Amino acid sequence: METPAPQFSHTTVLLNEAVDNVLTTPDGIYVDGTFGRGGHSRLLLSKLGPQGRLIAIDRDLEAIAAATEGPDRISDPRFTIVHSAFADMRAQLRAIGIEQVQGVLLDLGVSSPQIDNPERGFSFRFSGPLDMRMDTTRGESAADFLARADERQIAEVVRNYGEERFAVQIAKALVARRLEGRAVRTTDDLSEVVARAVKTREPGQNPATRTFQALRIHVNGELEELEQGLNAALALLAPGGRMAIISFHSLEDRIVKNFIGGHSKQVVDRRALFAEPKPLALEAIARIKPSEAEVQANPRSRSAVLRIAQRTAVPLPVEHHKRRRGE
CATH class of the missing domain: 1.10.150.170 (Putative methyltransferase TM0872, insert domain)
Structure with missing residues (x-):
């Protein structure tokens, strides 16, 4: 008789806060770039309308199995999961015909099942x-x-x-x-x-x-992946779309904070004070920490920080696209 694989539990951090802030329209297309055991994905799916769609990504094969195998697999036709790093989300979505999304959610770092599996x-x-x-x-x-x-x-x-x-x-x-x-x-x-x-x-x-x-x-390569993933998320977001990023240590949060700040703060060019200001790509919406009740129930959430930013309606500057093409 074959011994069943051990099961490791995972308590999703900032579950409602992340999903409620990233969801802007129930019939939109959303990306969960770090599926894990699917806490955020499952709640987001429950809030999507009939035309909504969720693309989940994870580079851990055990996470892919959690979504596709066993009694807890997700069989919802609005759901797709891809084995990949989230840094490649733009290419992965383009491969299935998606150019824009209404939201991107990233829950960074290592999950409880990964930590607890010797x-x-x-x-x-x-x-x-x-x-x-x-x-x-x-x-x-x-x-x-x-x-x-x-x-x-x-x-x-x-x-x-x-x-x-x-x-x-x-x-x-x-x-x-x-x-x-x-x-x-x-x-x-x-x-x-x-x-x-x-x-x-x-x-x-x-x-x-x-x-x-x-x-x-x-x-x-977590920090490199995060930098690439943030740029990919920004390029995918439709005007009004949101990114929700949960980080667990200062190195991650600093990158997220600086990225959002760099795309949401007006910078005056002192060499051309009367020049037209560059259009801003993002608007910083919120910084959220777990409640005392959540920290008591799940001590691993203590260091978590959720940052929310929204894509503005103006197009990205031309020089941004040139940088992405290497010009």
Whole structure:
């Protein structure tokens, strides 16, 4: 008898706030660029009209399976799911004949099922292989990266993506262990090395927290994908359409904040004070944090920030299109 695959639960963060703010018309076309286990998608589908449509995207095959297999699969004809990175959403939608949408929702970072599955290697709380890839069909694992990278490369990743002040010490310890013929291959290996290299840490925080975050972000190219995905979302949004972005750490939120701010704030060209101002592409709508009740019910929501922006009715400046074409 075949053993069923383990099930890992996921509580969707800022569920109603994200869906209510991204939905502008029930008969529009919407993109959920990070399907996960479908919390946002399922609620959004329940609010769509008969002509509405939802395109979900995820690069994790387990997320694709959650949408297409088993008793909880989504069989709604208005729903389509694509195995892809959300950075490629514009190309994926064009491939099925869609040029504009009324809303794009992104719930960034790693999901609870990914964290809680020891085989994925995302968490220091569980023993397992040090993989960390969201799409296990491509790219190198965290263990493979640590097996080939030099001390400088490792230190840069841990410092830049984990904001870890002991990055150099951690890198030295990892390389030293590798040179001894004991390369880090598991979550326990990494936790042990970091615990010895990090001498002090904030109360209640595991010494390996920042290093695990850094390696995950690097292995999955998360910040690069976010920058590309925001540009793709902006290019897809119809006038009046909205983007709703949930981030969980300062590196992500800073990129989202700067992107929205850069497209929603009027900048005066001091070299041409009387020139016609450039049209603005976005209007910043809201910044929303989880309620106290949500944080108490789901502590993982504590650091979440939801930012909402709306596409203006004016066209993008010509120079924006030239940048996208590389002119």
